[in-house]
Amino acid sequence: MSVFDSISSLYDRGMLPLELLLLRRLRQQIFPALRGAVLELGVGTGVNLSLYNGHADVIGFDASAEMLSWAARRDTCTPLRLVQGDAQRLPFADRHFDIVAASLLFCSVADPAQGLAEARRVLRQGGRLMLLEHVRGRGLGRCLTDLLHPAWHAWSQSCHLNRETVRTVSQVGFDVQRVERHVLGIFQVIEALG
Secondary structure, three states, X not given: OOHHHHHHHHHHHHHHHHHHHHHHHHHHHHHHHOOEEEEEEOOOOOOOHHHOOOOEEEEEEEOOHHHHHHHHOOOOOOOEEEEEOOOOOOOOOOOOEEEEEEEOOOOOOOOXXXXXXXXXXXXXXXXXXEEEEEOOOOOXXXXXXXXXXXXXXXXXXXXXXXXXXXXXXXXXXXXXXXEEEEOOOOEEEEEEEO
């Protein structure tokens, strides 16, 4: 059972302030442009599903059965299949997807390097990784994420506020193409080639 099973019905409402302030705009920049065979890791309640433009064949993947049940209720204009599992052990063949995408996921994966290595394994040669993540910030953002991390992690039981996701993406062999930093560097859009 995932920690997110118990909060699935409240998750979208709890995230609404961040969605309105920043995340919705960033999601709208990322997800409509994705085409081909797309694996969305940590699909959660499916907040990105309505953003796909019909040129993507999407597999939404999540550890939480409850989150997936909310995602199944979303209206989408793209082919969609939902799969439950662990991002550290993906049940897909090597080089199967054109794009692996995720939003706000790698803060909660127990071993983010293993999860990202799996994402790289299932990407076709030249495939893209597209992430929207919250990470350890820069300057004041770094101080804030480091300061708040112990209490936040104890409460959430899985979310790490101060992960260095770009570094991990690079360490597992991705070629980082672009990093956009927002809000003291705490939110990042990361694009990399597999």
